[in-house]
Amino acid sequence: MRIxxxxxxxxxxxxxxxxxxxxxxxWLPDDLMQAIAQENNLxxxxxxxxxxxxxxDLRWFSPTQELDFCGHASLATAHILFTNFGASAAIVFHTQAGQLRASKDASRYQLDIPSMPPEVIDALPPELKGMFSSAPAKVFRNFKNIFADLGSADAVCSFVPDFAAITQIDPLGLVVTGQEVESAKADFVSRCFAPSAGIPEDPVTGxxxxxxxxxxxxxxxxxxxxGHQASKRGGWLTCELTNDRVLLGGNAVTYMEAEISL
Structure with missing residues (x-):
């Protein structure tokens, strides 16, 4: 099987x-797809x-569980369908997160995904409070993650996560974000931590x-x-909010093609 x-x-x-x-x-059996994802360790x-x-139809698996929503793997899938399988028109994916669409122009791919507006919460979960030197400017959440606005890009880049504490809020992860300075290439930066899903820090999270x-x-x-995700590997996303959808633009490159033996 090609991978x-x-x-x-x-x-x-x-x-x-x-x-x-x-x-x-x-479809392969669910336990086999999970085993492949664990073996891939991505x-x-x-x-x-x-x-x-x-x-x-599109599904995603982390090394430990099936995922409800994954943007970067959707972009990667669109890249393969466009470059290796002759896709030319916009691609429609049916997923657990609803319908996603992917298109391609001369310079980049674009994902069309549902908008999930922030749900403001009064405070961080008690498990997380000890890892912040000062209170976040704002705290909010969606169905999957707790978000903390740390007030600046510098605060995001210097943030040191406590993975054991983040794991205690399972099944949620933690996202920290902050506004970039006016002269910067990005408007905001973020980092994402999901250790309970086998992803201590996600490099770029659509x-x-x-x-x-x-x-x-x-x-x-x-x-x-x-947006700039300020992980060690780093990544850039052009972003647009349009009604109840979010458009994410970015590039993708193929690192490897291989055969797996099942």
Missing amino acids: YQVDAFTDRLFTGNPAAVLVLED AASAFVNPRADGTW STHATLVPYWAGQLGRDKLV
Whole structure:
């Protein structure tokens, strides 16, 4: 069986977020897909299966569990379908997170994903309070993560996570974010930690931007933004909020094609 490994939300190898992509003729058993994802040991492995109408079913697995939503592996999958499987028109994915769409122009890919507006909460979960030297400017959440606005990009970059504490808020992860200075290439930065899903720090997380984009659009008063995920590998996302959807733009490059023996 053919497997591809793609670096997503980057135009350079060894940066962005790596994902495995397997294009199937029919679904594999769930436990086998989970075992493959564990063997790959990447933040996400995507399994995509064609429908008769030309659209695709898409599922994602981390090393430890099936994921409800994964943006970077969706971008990686679109990249493989466009470059290796002759896709030319916009791609429609059916997923647990709803319908996702992917398109391609001369310079980048674009993902069309649901907007998940932030749900403001009064305070951090008690398990997390000890890891912040000062109280976050704002705290909010979506169905999957707790978000903390640390007030600045510098605070995000210097943040030191306590993985044991973050694991205690399972099944949620923690996202820290902050506004970048006016002269910077990005408008906001973020980092994402999901140790309970086998992902201590995710290099670039498309799904969190379903909430970060409406949050920062409200904070900054505009719908078109640039996000930078300030992990060690790093990645860049062009972002646009449009009605109840978020458009994420980025590049992807193939690192590896291989055969796996099952």
